[in-house]
Amino acid sequence: MKRPGRTTLDRDGNPAYRSRLMPREKAVRFARCLQHNRRVRSVEVDRSPHAAGPRCWFVLWLPSAASSRERIARWMQYRRDLRAENEGRGYQFYPDPDDPDLVYCISVSEQVYELSRNRCTCPDYRMRCARAGLRCKHLRAYEMRQSDDRYNHKTRHTVRHAA
Numbered sequence: 494m495k496r497p498g499r500t501t502l503d504r505d506g507n508p509a510y511r512s513r514l515m516p517r518e519k520a521v522r523f524a525r526c527l528q529h530n531r532r533v534r535s536v537e538v539d540r541s542p543h544a545a546g547p548r549c550w551f552v553l554w555l556p557s558a559a560s561s562r563e564r565i566a567r568w569m570q571y572r573r574d575l576r577a578e579n580e581g582r583g584y585q586f587y588p589d590p591d592d593p594d595l596v597y598c599i600s601v602s603e604q605v606y607e608l609s610r611n612r613c614t615c616p617d618y619r620m621r622c623a624r625a626g627l628r629c630k631h632l633r634a635y636e637m638r639q640s641d642d643r644y645n646h647k648t649r650h651t652v653r654h655a656a
């Protein structure tokens with residue numbers, strides 16, 4: 494999948510494009526240019542909480558075309574799917590016997606998260622996925638594990654019958 498450029502979420506949780514970090518004055522000027530373009534639906538100038546110094550501002554914009562917005566969302570989900578596939582093998586899942594909706598996930602960094610009703614207690618889910626309608630790597634890894642288990646079960650079953 495081709496990377497669509499720098500992406501982030503806007504205030505309402507919509508997948509959006511973002512610029513590099515730049516001084517505030519430059520960001521405001523760039524935002525003004527984008528504002529008058531019909532291919533752009535909305536523009537924000539925002540400050541990065543992680544950067545220090547004057548180059549800590551960026552411009553965030555939402556494309557007008559629904560297909561472009563979907564493409565950014567697909568990319569954001571794809572990146573999480575890749576992580577689920579790669580590091581997900583190292584996750585441990587423990588379903589709670591007293592609650593059919595609750596599964597504990599121990600990540601590779603040995604953090605414990607709770608998966609319940611397609612929600613997760615990890616920071617990525619709480620801060621981004623919940624707003625944007627995405628699934629975090631823990632939820633995706635659990636889904637993958639379950640479909641693997643179903644597949645293995647079916648294969649074993651079929652083999653037994655064939656013998």
Ligand SMILES: [Zn+2]
Binds near residue numbers: 630
């Ligand atoms: Zn998660």
